[in-house]
Amino acid sequence: MFIDTAHVDPPTSATPSAEPPSRAFLSDHRALRRDEFWRGVPAYAKVSAEEFRTHTFQNKHTVTNPRQLQETLGALAPEGFYADLEAALAHAPMALRISPYLLGLIDWSDPLRDPIRTQFLPLRSQQEPDHPMLQFDSLHEQEDSPVPGLTHRYRDKALFLPQLSCPVYCRFCTRSYAVGSDAPGVAKLALKTSLARWEQAFTYIANQPDLEDIVISGGDSYNLKADHLQLIGERLLKMPNIRRIRYATKGLCVLPQKILSDHAWTDALTRVVELGRSLHKDVVVHTHFNHPAEITGITQDAMDVLVERGIHVRCQTVLQRTVNDDPATMTLLARRLSYVNIHPYYVYMHDMVPGVEDLRTPLSAAQSLEKHVRGATAGFNTPSFVLDAPGGGGKRDVHSPERYDSATGVSVFASPSVKPGKKFLYFDPLHALDEDHRQRWAIPAERRAMIDAALAD
Numbered sequence: 001m002f003i004d005t006a007h008v009d010p011p012t013s014a015t016p017s018a019e020p021p022s023r024a025f026l027s028d029h030r031a032l033r034r035d036e037f038w039r040g041v042p043a044y045a046k047v048s049a050e051e052f053r054t055h056t057f058q059n060k061h062t063v064t065n066p067r068q069l070q071e072t073l074g075a076l077a078p079e080g081f082y083a084d085l086e087a088a089l090a091h092a093p094m095a096l097r098i099s100p101y102l103l104g105l106i107d108w109s110d111p112l113r114d115p116i117r118t119q120f121l122p123l124r125s126q127q128e129p130d131h132p133m134l135q136f137d138s139l140h141e142q143e144d145s146p147v148p149g150l151t152h153r154y155r156d157k158a159l160f161l162p163q164l165s166c167p168v169y170c171r172f173c174t175r176s177y178a179v180g181s182d183a184p185g186v187a188k189l190a191l192k193t194s195l196a197r198w199e200q201a202f203t204y205i206a207n208q209p210d211l212e213d214i215v216i217s218g219g220d221s222y223n224l225k226a227d228h229l230q231l232i233g234e235r236l237l238k239m240p241n242i243r244r245i246r247y248a249t250k251g252l253c254v255l256p257q258k259i260l261s262d263h264a265w266t267d268a269l270t271r272v273v274e275l276g277r278s279l280h281k282d283v284v285v286h287t288h289f290n291h292p293a294e295i296t297g298i299t300q301d302a303m304d305v306l307v308e309r310g311i312h313v314r315c316q317t318v319l320q321r322t323v324n325d326d327p328a329t330m331t332l333l334a335r336r337l338s339y340v341n342i343h344p345y346y347v348y349m350h351d352m353v354p355g356v357e358d359l360r361t362p363l364s365a366a367q368s369l370e371k372h373v374r375g376a377t378a379g380f381n382t383p384s385f386v387l388d389a390p391g392g393g394g395k396r397d398v399h400s401p402e403r404y405d406s407a408t409g410v411s412v413f414a415s416p417s418v419k420p421g422k423k424f425l426y427f428d429p430l431h432a433l434d435e436d437h438r439q440r441w442a443i444p445a446e447r448r449a450m451i452d453a454a455l456a457d
Contacts, residue, residue, distance in 0.1 A: 029335035034297035038104030055258040087124035097169040157213040163193040166220040222251030226268040233272030259302035314345035327372035344383035362428035393424035
């Protein structure tokens, strides 16, 4: 006999009012928040739904420093929270930038465990030392950059970075070597928004007949001006070799109001999609949600606009410890994304990024989660669990290492279609290892021995 122990009934009128709203809406994939959740934040207590649903309000009131955060939250955060945050920012590669929308979605009755706070507001009390094998640009994007702001690693695909700002700053950003303002002790790669620099990229792309697929990222394509968004899309689509373009943005997760109120931007995106359709070419949006609580009724309203305009959206999730590393949360995320017409595409192993070791999971966690998620919904709405191999090996299925030693935390991957003959190493976080192996990683000679043993096999 099969008993469904994972199902939880959707919230009803009998739901206790004392239950934090962010928890009440996490019992069913169709239960999207449509309450005025932001009114719990003192600074937004009198903000109307009409005003809150505009991108202008969100941009104007985006929080960019601890002082501003304290003015916004007041006594809502627990004692010591702001000092803990300031201490963490001094050891983080990313500056602070968070929208009112996200601040309103955080469960301030339990912020230390809240999955949204965890991603955007670091706390020194939770940070852990970086892995000794970490590199600032762990994916070696700059090594595969033939012209500034363009990474060409795969034969038929390239990554174009027209600008390096975002509507919010995720503290776990894999491109923290360049995105955002300089952090304490961190001088970042400078890539100014420049039409001249873009022309270099266009010229290179046009002269690579094997290139068919361009990802327009950053930064975040949300922060492109409407005319620039359209210019880039049209230039690429009119190249005979280009068959597909993807606009990459975190925006649908952190500021869905832009789709609803920035009509010039949404119309520009629509025109590029329609041009692609007329040329029989593919134009899609790639976005990024990590937790079911990030998907609200406002998300659904924004997606309804895109669906009506024939714009397809896929999601690339990052696997994060305490955020989505359990089967129930990851399954709910996949189903809720599907419900609002966002196709779950990838779940990435967390990149080895400075300052966020507390968020990384071992490879074994991804392997286990994939088994639980597969079969929970339709195959085309089931994400692939992948690892972007450090050193430029590209995306590898988490079940495909040449060797994986969960005791030392070393996994070895090959990438014959990207860089044949090379081996790529990923390292589990030290907190996932036993004490003896954590001590071995502190000793350079032992470190080398563990790596050599992995490569020898």
